[in-house]
Amino acid sequence: MAYEKKVNELNLKDTELCLGLPGRTEEIKEEQEVSCVKSNNKRQFEETRDEEESTPPTKTQIVGWPPVRSYRKNNSVSYVKVSMDGAPYLRKIDLKTYKNYPELLKALENMFKFTVGEYSEREGYKGSGFVPTYEDKDGDWMLVGDVPWDMFSSSCKRLRIMKGSDAPTLDASL
Amino acid sequence: MALRLPSKVLKHILSFIDSNEDRNSVSLVCKSWFETERKTRKRVFVGNCYAVTPAAVARRFPAMRSLTLKGKPHFADYNLVPDGWGGYACPWIESMAAKSPYLEEIRLKRMVVTDDCLERIAASFKNFKVLVLTSCEGFSTDGIAAIASTCRNLRVLELRECIVEDLGGDWLSYFPETSTSLVSLDFSCLDSEVKISDLERLVSRSPNLKSLKLNPAVTLDGLVSILRRAPQLTELGTGSFAAELKPEAFTKLSKAFSNCKQLQSLSGLWDVLPEYLPALYSVCPGLTSLNLSYATVRMPDLVELLRRCSKLQKLWVMDLIEDKGLEAVASYCKELRELRVFPSEPDLDATNIPVTEQGLVYVSKGCRKLESVLYFCVQFTNAALITIARKRPNLKCFRLCVIEPFAPDYKTNEPLDKGFKAIAEGCKDLRRLSVSGLLSDKAFKYIGKHAKKVRMLSIAFAGDSDLMLHHLLSGCESLKKLEIRDCPFGDTALLENAAKLETMRSLWMSSCFVSFGACKLLSQKMPRLNVEVIDEHPPKTRPESSPVERIYIYRTVAGPRMDTPEFVWTLHKNPEIGVSKLAIK
Numbered sequence: 001m002a003y004e005k006k007v008n009e010l011n012l013k014d015t016e017l018c019l020g021l022p023g024r025t026e027e028i029k030e031e032q033e034v035s036c037v038k039s040n041n042k043r044q045f046e047e048t049r050d051e052e053e054s055t056p057p058t059k060t061q062i063v064g065w066p067p068v069r070s071y072r073k074n075n076s077v078s079y080v081k082v083s084m085d086g087a088p089y090l091r092k093i094d095l096k097t098y099k100n101y102p103e104l105l106k107a108l109e110n111m112f113k114f115t116v117g118e119y120s121e122r123e124g125y126k127g128s129g130f131v132p133t134y135e136d137k138d139g140d141w142m143l144v145g146d147v148p149w150d151m152f153s154s155s156c157k158r159l160r161i162m163k164g165s166d167a168p169t170l171d172a173s174l
Numbered sequence: 175m176a177l178r179l180p181s182k183v184l185k186h187i188l189s190f191i192d193s194n195e196d197r198n199s200v201s202l203v204c205k206s207w208f209e210t211e212r213k214t215r216k217r218v219f220v221g222n223c224y225a226v227t228p229a230a231v232a233r234r235f236p237a238m239r240s241l242t243l244k245g246k247p248h249f250a251d252y253n254l255v256p257d258g259w260g261g262y263a264c265p266w267i268e269s270m271a272a273k274s275p276y277l278e279e280i281r282l283k284r285m286v287v288t289d290d291c292l293e294r295i296a297a298s299f300k301n302f303k304v305l306v307l308t309s310c311e312g313f314s315t316d317g318i319a320a321i322a323s324t325c326r327n328l329r330v331l332e333l334r335e336c337i338v339e340d341l342g343g344d345w346l347s348y349f350p351e352t353s354t355s356l357v358s359l360d361f362s363c364l365d366s367e368v369k370i371s372d373l374e375r376l377v378s379r380s381p382n383l384k385s386l387k388l389n390p391a392v393t394l395d396g397l398v399s400i401l402r403r404a405p406q407l408t409e410l411g412t413g414s415f416a417a418e419l420k421p422e423a424f425t426k427l428s429k430a431f432s433n434c435k436q437l438q439s440l441s442g443l444w445d446v447l448p449e450y451l452p453a454l455y456s457v458c459p460g461l462t463s464l465n466l467s468y469a470t471v472r473m474p475d476l477v478e479l480l481r482r483c484s485k486l487q488k489l490w491v492m493d494l495i496e497d498k499g500l501e502a503v504a505s506y507c508k509e510l511r512e513l514r515v516f517p518s519e520p521d522l523d524a525t526n527i528p529v530t531e532q533g534l535v536y537v538s539k540g541c542r543k544l545e546s547v548l549y550f551c552v553q554f555t556n557a558a559l560i561t562i563a564r565k566r567p568n569l570k571c572f573r574l575c576v577i578e579p580f581a582p583d584y585k586t587n588e589p590l591d592k593g594f595k596a597i598a599e600g601c602k603d604l605r606r607l608s609v610s611g612l613l614s615d616k617a618f619k620y621i622g623k624h625a626k627k628v629r630m631l632s633i634a635f636a637g638d639s640d641l642m643l644h645h646l647l648s649g650c651e652s653l654k655k656l657e658i659r660d661c662p663f664g665d666t667a668l669l670e671n672a673a674k675l676e677t678m679r680s681l682w683m684s685s686c687f688v689s690f691g692a693c694k695l696l697s698q699k700m701p702r703l704n705v706e707v708i709d710e711h712p713p714k715t716r717p718e719s720s721p722v723e724r725i726y727i728y729r730t731v732a733g734p735r736m737d738t739p740e741f742v743w744t745l746h747k748n749p750e751i752g753v754s755k756l757a758i759k
Contacts, residue, residue: 064252064659065634066550066577068520069309071335071363072467094470097416097445 080134080156084112085163095153101145108132112161119145131162184210194219213237220244221679223261223285224704227732228269239278240304241270245285247682247726248632249657251309254684254724256708258739263287263310264294271298279304279330286310292317296324303355304330314339315364323348329382332360343368343391349376358385362411362442367391370399377403387411390444394427401430409439415469416445424453432456441465441490448475458482462509465490467516473499481506487543490514493529493550500533504540512546513537517577520550527551527577531558538562546571553584554611559593563600572597573608579635579660582612589613595620598628605652608632615641622649630655640667647671657682664721665692672700676729684724690743691718693725697745704730707743 079092091111098104105116117128124143125131132144136155144152144159179187188211191197201211217240220226232238245261263285270277277299287310295302302325315338321331322345346368349356354376361368368391377383377400384407388397392413401407417423427450431437437457446469461483466476467490476491476499483489486507493515495503503510515529531554538544544566554576563569582589590611598604598621607628609617613636621628622645629652636642644667646656656678664687675681675696690713697705707713708724734746 062579064249064254065579066517066520066575067252068517069251069335070253072516073520
């Protein structure tokens with residue numbers, strides 16, 4: 001197949017972009033930004049995933065591709081799924097449309113018709129039985145509101161609004 | 175004795191000729207025509223700021239009133255040109271300040287502009303009227319304030335997609351307190367808030383204002399109050415459309431828009447909520463240009479808007495429009511000339527791109543005047559390309575970005591050679607072409623053979639060998655700009671077609687297989703080309719035959735440039751690298 005032959009001919013090592021002094025290639029391996037595409041991105045990806053369990057899988061990136069100005073990329077959507085315990089189907093929201101936690105929580109409240117209670121750093125959400133949680137890049141479930149907004153919006157992969165008795169209170173886990 | 179046209183008569187004739195291409199031809203006829211032409215040219219265009227010195231331009235065109243300059247290569251838009259490469263506006267401004275003080279208009283694209291530069295412009299050109307900066311960087315809002323406060327005859331101030339150090343919204347208050355001659359103001363790329371009262375007052379005292387593009391920090395309330403003061407606008411870029419929906423807000427907005435009876439162009443619409451779209455319905459029938467590419471609006475709200483835009487000539491939209499939205503465009507927007515469909519999730523891994531080749535086929539069939547296309551989608555077919563070429567032989571600009579590199583025709587698994595052959599052959603007036611998807615050398619043989627009017631060609635992840643480049647350089651007669659990335663070709667074709675490069679403005683190649691040795695050889699052979707090797711690693715650390723990261727080659731009468739950063743290697747700058755011992759096989 002011309003497809004595979006083509007990519008095998010591309011000698012990737014020679015043309016690999018390296019932003020640093022020569023000789024630092026080992027250290028830079030973690031952040032793979034290759035200028036030439038690797039074939040079968042997904043397949044190669046899965047092979048290495050078993051070996052490197054400690055580092056979360058990163059997207060294979062090609063510099064400047066697709067050719068969209070970064071100005072425009074900042075405005076693109078980044079949808080995350082939102083589930084609420086007991087709701088028949090999931091929703092999706094674009095985190096980029098919110099600038100802070102109050103805006104997000106208000107939108108969630110409107111979407112699922114509930115109220116979220118008061119947040120405190122010590123005790124989490126109290127007063128309503130609904131607890132907004134999210135899954136981050138490492139696959140851990142976290143309480144919405146603990147980290148600064150920007151950190152949250154870039155690491156949030158999905159949201160889950162836990163309800164009622166399903167929502168463990170913080171003291172119960174101690 | 176040969177008859178000569180008296181220069182007064184020639185001068186009069188030339189006053190009707192605006193096109194610089196025509197003027198360039200005129201200037202080649204004979205010395206006296208050259209002289210008359212140069213003394214009467216008012217609008218000067220320099221496509222590559224390193225192709226000629228500012229002094230030479232000022233000397234040749236003493237009547238210059240408008241200067242347009244372009245700096246970095248186009249691929250700089252996609253982060254392929256490292257920061258600090260060049261494209262500095264200052265030397266030009268310095269030179270013009272001294273030699274062309276009557277300059278009234280400056281338009282810069284992809285250049286580095288500093289606050290000092292802007293202050294110099296403000297101080298040096300007494301009758302300064304127009305400043306348009308597109309994709310520029312290096313300045314702050316202080317520089318803008320200097321322009322606003324000093325240029326008393328300022329008509330146009332447009333910052334288009336610039337990267338500006340935003341020190342706050344005060345700059346707006348620097349416009350003179352008396353009435354201004356502003357016709358167009360675009361600050362859509364600035365981040366911080368401007369005081370609405372400052373903006374209201376400025377608009378109120380700018381009776382000639384026709385075009386206003388706000389930044390996302392301007393709220394809906396702000397927009398309403400501006401529109402009330404400027405119902406004469408023909409072009410509007412809104413601020414952010416995200417606000418809590420209150421019934422009164424909606425009515426006010428609707429009313430404000432319905433009073434803008436001359437509105438032809440609409441853009442901005444950041445974060446627009448679908449509930450607010452009906453406020454725009456009243457202006458739709460008059461719109462000729464609509465930029466929804468920042469609006470995450472979906473179907474069917476999009477169709478409700480677009481079906482009212484029967485006069486639309488230019489539409490920029492996100493792929494959220496889906497194929498069925500494009501089908502609607504094909505049936506309602508019969509005047510459409512330009513379509514751009516941008517990806518809402520511009521990631522390589524995105525699998526959910528909701529437009530397919532079918533969307534573009536619909537528009538090609540339904541919109542007879544379509545001549546310019548930019549389309550992003552995941553995959554394509556030869557059949558679709560063939561249909562598009564057959565239906566729209568009048569295409570002038572066709573840029574297709576199949577996001578999946580090396581993606582073949584997904585129905586037949588063949589390369590997209592046949593499809594692009596149809597485009598090159600069928601669209602005889604094609605001036606700009608971007609290809610993508612799986613393409614063999616054959617595709618480029620067809621393009622070289624048929625695309626005789628193509629001036630700009632962009633290629634990524636394509637071809638099999640050197641033949642690809644050879645076909646293009648030897649075939650495309652009108653080629654002026656060629657930009658290539660990640661294609662497996664090397665030195666031979668480049669060196670064999672060296673002479674062609676002097677007929678072009680520039681050639682960009684990155685992540686290909688051009689060796690440093692070939693660059694040196696080319697540089698030695700062709701003294702009127704600047705051959706720049708842009709590489710983070712010094713060429714000395716690798717064998718001469720190993721590929722360089724990027725090369726940028728352009729014709730120039732200015733000689734080698736003196737402002738190269740450390741990662742740009744040229745034979746002139748690095749003569750210690752010496753004569754090539756490499757034999758070309």
